[in-house]
Amino acid sequence: MGEVDPAFIQDPEHRPKLSIIKAEGxxxxxxxxxxxQDFISYPKSIEGVVREIGNACxxxxxxxxxxxxxxxxxLHRIQAAARKFFAQPLEDKRKIRRDExxxxxxxxxxxxxxxxxxxxxxxxxxxxxTLVPASPDPEDKEEATWTNQWPExxxxxxxxxxxxxxxxxxxxxxxxxxxxxSLGLPENRFNSYFKDQSTRIRLNHYxxxxxxxxxLGVGRHKDGGALTVLAQDEIGGLEVKRKTDGEWIRVxxxxxxxIINVGDIMQVWSNDRYESVEHRVMVDSEKExxxxxxxxxxxxxxxxxxxxxxxxxxxxAKYRPYSWGKFMTHRRLSNFKKLGVDNIQIYDFRL
Numbered sequence: 001m002g003e004v005d006p007a008f009i010q011d012p013e014h015r016p017k018l019s020i021i022k023a024e025g026x027x028x029x030x031x032x033x034x035x036x037q038d039f040i041s042y043p044k045s046i047e048g049v050v051r052e053i054g055n056a057c058x059x060x061x062x063x064x065x066x067x068x069x070x071x072x073x074x075l076h077r078i079q080a081a082a083r084k085f086f087a088q089p090l091e092d093k094r095k096i097r098r099d100e101x102x103x104x105x106x107x108x109x110x111x112x113x114x115x116x117x118x119x120x121x122x123x124x125x126x127x128x129x130t131l132v133p134a135s136p137d138p139e140d141k142e143e144a145t146w147t148n149q150w151p152e153x154x155x156x157x158x159x160x161x162x163x164x165x166x167x168x169x170x171x172x173x174x175x176x177x178x179x180x181x182s183l184g185l186p187e188n189r190f191n192s193y194f195k196d197q198s199t200r201i202r203l204n205h206y207x208x209x210x211x212x213x214x215x216l217g218v219g220r221h222k223d224g225g226a227l228t229v230l231a232q233d234e235i236g237g238l239e240v241k242r243k244t245d246g247e248w249i250r251v252x253x254x255x256x257x258x259i260i261n262v263g264d265i266m267q268v269w270s271n272d273r274y275e276s277v278e279h280r281v282m283v284d285s286e287k288e289x290x291x292x293x294x295x296x297x298x299x300x301x302x303x304x305x306x307x308x309x310x311x312x313x314x315x316x317a318k319y320r321p322y323s324w325g326k327f328m329t330h331r332r333l334s335n336f337k338k339l340g341v342d343n344i345q346i347y348d349f350r351l
Contacts, residue, residue, distance in 0.1 A: 189307065
C-alpha cells in the first residue's frame with residue numbers, strides 16, 4: 001500500500017488530527033469480583049461492578065475491563081498466528097477472499113461510509129456455518145449460509161481462533177449479564193437471543209500509511225450489533241467520539257485489557273438509556289497495528305426492539321421493531337458496492 005490512492009482520502013471535515021487528545025476518562029473496570037470463582041460471597045463488590053458498568057455505558061458507551069478471565073496465552077497465540085497470516089503475499093491471502101455470497105474470509109478493499117479503509121481483515125464466525133437472510137428484502141424469506149474459510153498457512157490459525165473465541169464468548173456473556181443488571185433487568189434477560197448467534201470475529205491488520213493525516217484505518221462508524229469486545233496491541237489508534245463535546249479521544253492501550261463498547265442493538269434494547277458511540281481508527285506512518293474485535297451478535301431472526309420492562313407511558317418505545325438479519329445483510333452489501341447514500345442506521349427505525 002504505497003502512496004495514498006484517492007479512494008482512501010477522507011473528506012476534509014473527517015480527516016484525523018495528528019494532535020492526540022488522550023482519554024483519561026474512559027473507565028477501567030476491574031472484573032475480579034465477577035471472574036474469581038468464589039465471587040458469590042461478595043454481592044456488594046458485584047453491585048459495585050454493575051454500577052460502574054451502568055455509568056460507563058451511560059456516559060461513554062465505551063469502557064475497558066481488566067481481570068476479565070480470558071487466559072493471556074490464548075490471546076498471544078491468536079495474535080502470533082494473525083501476524084503470520086497477514087505477512088504472506090497478497091495472492092496467498094486472496095485464496096480465501098470473501099465475496100458477496102460469503103462474508104467470511106480475507107478482504108482488503110473494505111469501505112466505511114463510501115471511503116476505503118487503510119486495512120486488511122480476516123473474518124470468521126463462532127460456528128463453522130452461520131445462517132443469514134439471503135437478501136435485505138423484507139419479503140424475501142430465503143436463508144443463505146456463511147461458511148468459515150480457513151487458510152492453509154499458518155496451520156495453527158484455526159485452532160488458535162477457535163480456542164480464543166470460546167474464552168471471549170464467556171466474557172461477552174458475563175458482560176451481557178452485568179449490563180442487563182445495570183438496566184434493572186434479570187441477568188439472563190438477553191441470553192435467549194444468542195442461541196443461534198451471528199457473532200463475527202475479525203483479525204485486523206493496519207499497515208503503515210504514508211499519509212496518516214489523510215486516511216483512516218476505519219472511518220467513523222457505530223457497531224451495529226449488541227456488544228463489541230476488542231483486543232488491541234500496544235500501538236493504539238482507536239478513537240472515540242466523546243459524548244459531552246464531540247471531540248475525538250484516543251483510547252490508550254492498557255496491557256491485557258479489553259475495550260468494550262455498546263452496539264446499536266443494545267441502544268435499542270435499552271430504549272436509548274445506553275448509546276452506541278461513534279468511533280474510528282487512526283493509522284501510523286511507521287508502525288503496523290493489529291487488533292481483534294469480537295462482534296457479539298444475536299441470531300439473525302431476532303426482532304430488535306426496546307425491551308418491555310423499560311417502556312411505559314412516561315417512557316414510550318423510541319424504535320419500531322426491525323430484523324437484525326436484514327439490517328446486517330444491508331450493511332454487508334455496502335462493503336462491496338459504493339451505495340452513494342449513508343448505510344442503514346438504527347435512526348431509520350426511530351418512532
